Amino acid sequence: MSMTVGGAKAVIEGVIIKTQKSIEREVSYLKELADDKATLSKIEQMQADGEPLPANNPYGSFSEWRDAIEKEIRIGQNSLDRIDVQKAELMAFNYFMENAPEA
Template identity: 75%
Template sequence: MSMTVEMAKIAIEGVILKTEKSIEREVAYQKELADDRAALSHVEQLQTDGEPLPTGNPYGSFSEWKEQIEKEIKISQNSLDRIEIEKAELMALKYFMENAPTTPET
């Protein structure tokens, strides 16, 4: 069975809602990224100052601690990059919804 424009629009409505919900998380990812960068800076400063690892720290070394924070930074940045793509996809989907020809009802 071939898909009609109306069928495509129905399917795309769900995709639009899902994409909009994903984009709503952008601010949270930005905050997380800023927090992680601040944490990395703090850890680097502790290391530079020759401070010992804090008591109860789950990492065996400053290097291990920094590696974990850098992984978290990369995850947040990847999420923000994905959201930029989703914004473009959302624009295209909305354009299709507004401009795709509909077949007249008979």
């Protein structure tokens, strides 16, 4: 099935809007990543100082807690990597929208 340039542009307009909204979450991801890294540092410091787990901590050990935070860090970094790809895609979409001939 063949698509016209006009049809492709109509589809891409919606994709551009969704991609822009996704990119707007970058600041939130950066803040979450910074918080997770600070928490990881705190966990490591508490463990090095021989402090007990906080009473309200849902994890059974520092190791479990650290593993959970490291997982959150990986997830956050993956989200930021995905946003980098989306930024490149947005550039390509915008280039197409501006330069594709309507024929």
